[in-house]
Amino acid sequence: MDERQALAAFAALGQEHRLRVVRALVAAGPEGLAAGVLAETVNVAGNNLSFHLKELSHAGLITSRREGKSVIYSAAYAGLSDLVQFLMRDCCQGHPEVCAPAVAALAACDCTTGDALHA
Amino acid sequence: MDERQALAAFAALGQEHRLRVVRALVAAGPEGLAAGVLAETVNVAGNNLSFHLKELSHAGLITSRREGKSVIYSAAYAGLSDLVQFLMRDCCQGHPEVCAPAVAALAACDCTTGDALHA
DNA sequence: TCTACGTTTCAACGATAGTTGATATGTAGG
DNA sequence: CCTACATATCAACTATCGTTGAAACGTAGA
Numbered sequence A, B: 001m002d003e004r005q006a007l008a009a010f011a012a013l014g015q016e017h018r019l020r021v022v023r024a025l026v027a028a029g030p031e032g033l034a035a036g037v038l039a040e041t042v043n044v045a046g047n048n049l050s051f052h053l054k055e056l057s058h059a060g061l062i063t064s065r066r067e068g069k070s071v072i073y074s075a076a077y078a079g080l081s082d083l084v085q086f087l088m089r090d091c092c093q094g095h096p097e098v099c100a101p102a103v104a105a106l107a108a109c110d111c112t113t114g115d116a117l118h119a
Numbered sequence C: 001t002c003t004a005c006g007t008t009t010c011a012a013c014g015a016t017a018g019t020t021g022a023t024a025t026g027t028a029g030g
Numbered sequence D: 001c002c003t004a005c006a007t008a009t010c011a012a013c014t015a016t017c018g019t020t021g022a023a024a025c026g027t028a029g030a
Helices: A003-013 A016-028 A035-042 A046-058 A077-092 A096-107 B003-013 B016-028 B035-042 B046-058 B077-092 B096-107
Strands: A062-067 A070-075 B062-067 B070-075
Touching (some): A003 A046, A003 A077, A003 B016, A016 A035, A016 A062, A016 A077, A016 B003, A035 A046, A077 B077, B003 B016, B003 B077, B016 B035, B016 B046, B016 B077, B035 B046
Antiparallel strands (some): B062 B070
16 A cells, blocks of 8 residues: 555545444445445435545445445455554554554454454 | 544544654654654645644644754654554454454564564 | 744635535336 | 436535745744
């Protein structure tokens, strides 16, 4: 991920409705949510949401697929992962002992309570 | 960290000059950089930089201390850690196996090549 | 205390982002 | 087909953000 992509991603996440969309999609898992459901969830008008979804998609944070009359959106976990890595990568430039707590704290999140990391 | 703080932080990082400032400060380590040095590094006018530094400080991403005539800024590693945790926290809601790759990827960053995690 | 230096604040302008309403696309069912 | 439904696109308006220049503040040395 280059700076331009990271900027787009951070800017996308720096907007109330879009941040909620991403969190809702992340929580919803790979199956995703329909645009209409998302509109109700974040309480945003459909046309407005469409604008934000396009921006999130362009930022590589979400993906979409059509399913009948609905368009299903889901979180782009790879994109989120890249963004986190981009943010944390430079913390290691000569001072790994400084950023280690951040990594350790993340490693202590609920994700590690499962056996997913050992799969 | 609540949503309002996370929004401020993401919005702050979604701006070219501010993102570069944060990365420069993160790379510089705890000793930080003077405002003037930062202005040269990111190629931004001093008064303009001051505006961005204030915003980053308000977002909890950087801290400052006066040192003689200079004001030294440094990255707020705790704030960055909180932000990463906020972004990744919800990935665990019922689907830990999905977000695990993101955590694993981050854990593979250079931070872990040192012995900082085992200190 | 006077001057020089580094940094910050302020007001104003131009550019950009977000919302809204109307309209268009695309899809399923009668 | 034609209608109903879900979503996307477009133009216009408003508000907010980022930049600039001038000026103020705080600090150190002569």
